[in-house]
Amino acid sequence: MTRYDLPAPDLETEPYWTAAREGRLLIKRCRSCGQPFFYPRPFCPKCWSDDVEWEEASGRATLYTWSVVRQNDLPPWPTRVPYVAAVVDLEEGPRMLTNVEGCEPEDLEAGMALKVAFRQETDEITLPVFRPA
Amino acid sequence: MRAAISGIGQSDVGRRLFRDPLELTIDACLEAIADAGLDRSDIDGLSTYPGNMAIPPGFSGAGITEVHDVLRLNLNWFNGGIEAPGQLGSVILACMAVESGLANHVLCFRTVWEGTAQAGGGRSAVMPGSGRGGGYRADGFMQWFLPYGAPSAANWIAMYAQRHFHEYGTTREQLAQIALNGRRNAALNPKAIYREPMTLDDYLNVRMISSPLCLYDCDVPSDGSTAVVVSREGPVNVESVATAIRGRPSWDQWDDLTTMAARDAGADLWARTSLTAADVDVAELYDGFSFITMVWLEALGFCGKGEGGAFVEGGANIASDGGVLPLNTHGGQLSAGRLHGYGFLHEAVAQLRGIAGERQVPGDPEVAVAAAGGGPLAGCLLLTRR
Numbered sequence: 161m162t163r164y165d166l167p168a169p170d171l172e173t174e175p176y177w178t179a180a181r182e183g184r185l186l187i188k189r190c191r192s193c194g195q196p197f198f199y200p201r202p203f204c205p206k207c208w209s210d211d212v213e214w215e216e217a218s219g220r221a222t223l224y225t226w227s228v229v230r231q232n233d234l235p236p237w238p239t240r241v242p243y244v245a246a247v248v249d250l251e252e253g254p255r256m257l258t259n260v261e262g263c264e265p266e267d268l269e270a271g272m273a274l275k276v277a278f279r280q281e282t283d284e285i286t287l288p289v290f291r292p293a
Numbered sequence: 294m295r296a297a298i299s300g301i302g303q304s305d306v307g308r309r310l311f312r313d314p315l316e317l318t319i320d321a322c323l324e325a326i327a328d329a330g331l332d333r334s335d336i337d338g339l340s341t342y343p344g345n346m347a348i349p350p351g352f353s354g355a356g357i358t359e360v361h362d363v364l365r366l367n368l369n370w371f372n373g374g375i376e377a378p379g380q381l382g383s384v385i386l387a388c389m390a391v392e393s394g395l396a397n398h399v400l401c402f403r404t405v406w407e408g409t410a411q412a413g414g415g416r417s418a419v420m421p422g423s424g425r426g427g428g429y430r431a432d433g434f435m436q437w438f439l440p441y442g443a444p445s446a447a448n449w450i451a452m453y454a455q456r457h458f459h460e461y462g463t464t465r466e467q468l469a470q471i472a473l474n475g476r477r478n479a480a481l482n483p484k485a486i487y488r489e490p491m492t493l494d495d496y497l498n499v500r501m502i503s504s505p506l507c508l509y510d511c512d513v514p515s516d517g518s519t520a521v522v523v524s525r526e527g528p529v530n531v532e533s534v535a536t537a538i539r540g541r542p543s544w545d546q547w548d549d550l551t552t553m554a555a556r557d558a559g560a561d562l563w564a565r566t567s568l569t570a571a572d573v574d575v576a577e578l579y580d581g582f583s584f585i586t587m588v589w590l591e592a593l594g595f596c597g598k599g600e601g602g603a604f605v606e607g608g609a610n611i612a613s614d615g616g617v618l619p620l621n622t623h624g625g626q627l628s629a630g631r632l633h634g635y636g637f638l639h640e641a642v643a644q645l646r647g648i649a650g651e652r653q654v655p656g657d658p659e660v661a662v663a664a665a666g667g668g669p670l671a672g673c674l675l676l677t678r679r
């Protein structure tokens with residue numbers, strides 16, 4: 161079954177998804193001004209330089225906010241509810257939307273320390289997710 | 294500014310009308326033109342949000358070209374598009390067209406038929422990532438949201454609300470007041486979708502969708518069309534408009550998830566008038582989700598930043614009968630139906646003209662705010678009775 165909810169890696173994002181399959185979370189950093197950023201793009205969102213490089217993130221993050229999702233009718237999510245959608249602040253600075261796993265919803269707390277983990281969805285796509293550190 | 298709302302119109306509104314959305318649009322437009330005391334031949338401008346879009350189904354009921362043609366208009370100016378400062382951005386642009394002399398009478402409309410479009414498979418039938426309706430794999434910014442099961446504005450706004458709860462101690466009982474207030478007001482609106490009473494217990498016990506938002510924090514997909522005419526003269530003056538967004542136009546990369554672009558548009562509205570928030574007699578503030586209304590209350594200075602929960606607590610401040618700020622007096626989109634922004638403007642004008650029937654607020658209101666949009670979308674108008 162086609163997973164319409166998963167991206168098709170393209171020229172720009174292929175390194176990100178390849179690294180995720182290997183258990184590494186990549187962000188991008190501008191070599192011109194030093195700005196780290198997410199989502200990956202071929203140029204710096206701060207100074208527009210195209211001298212940007214991939215960098216392995218430490219995987220450490222803190223929980224900024226979240227929602228316990230209890231209804232989502234799109235496959236494969238009906239069998240996964242409830243689950244936690246979250247916005248986390250990576251140690252390097254950028255913010256990303258992800259899932260928090262391995263934590264009861266009532267134990268979630270803004271500012272809690274998280275560590276990246278990896279959830280394989282298909283042969284092609286493995287997702288960086290987060291767990292309590 | 295030198296612009297006025299000279300007429301308003303609205304089609305039948307329903308959960309599922311199974312009627313041609315263009316027909317609903319004609320009903321609303323003809324009513325607005327007649328209400329302005331004009332003829333079709335007087336209309337020389339046309340504006341809408343979001344313009345013609347095939348997907349998601351039901352989101353755009355009619356585009357500029359279709360309405361131009363079916364009403365056989367002769368136009369000096371027109372505009373339609375989704376990249377606007379909220380749904381009411383289309384009306385704000387019309388005000389500018391009139392003020393600058395590009396047009397004399399601009400017909401503005403917004404038509405939805407999301408109720409009928411979702412009759413087959415619910416809201417998920419038209420969501421991106423469904424492979425239906427949307428019909429595409431995750432791309433653009435959605436490729437970073439969809440894989441995590443966060444395809445809907447419900448999920449994103451839930452996370453905003455959760456952060457507000459964390460920083461300011463806001464509670465579900467407080468947020469509930471926006472839904473309960475809407476339902477009380479909808480009881481007096483014959484066109485509202487849900488009119489039966491709702492209690493706090495009903496709210497607290499209904500199913501959660503995406504915490505902290507429950508079913509009653511989400512607006513109701515509907516069918517209907519709303520139209521207004523913008524002219525130089527009319528019974529309701531456009532005192533001020535605002536459209537600012539000073540930050541990244543993104544749901545998750547926005548700088549402060551306890552507020553939205555409304556923060557910037559709201560502040561700007563008062564920079565262009567001698568009136569203040571204290572002068573407002575009635576507020577019609579977007580409630581695609583209840584939390585967005587709380588954001589607008591803070592953004593427009595009806596209470597301080599973070600004080601939205603305390604302001605609506607118990608519901609007395611926002612009640613139509615005696616509140617300091619009657620709010621969403623037609624029921625809002627939560628109870629009256631998701632007319633997508635234009636319903637708030639229609640209601641603000643009706644209240645200022647004293648033609649809101651049973652739901653007319655007391656005190657002969659002279660100043661109203663209509664605001665629409667959530668997240669990176671925000672546009673608002675300050676209206677005064679002539």
Ligand SMILES: [Zn+2]
Nearest residue numbers: 190193204207
């Ligand atoms: Zn740079």
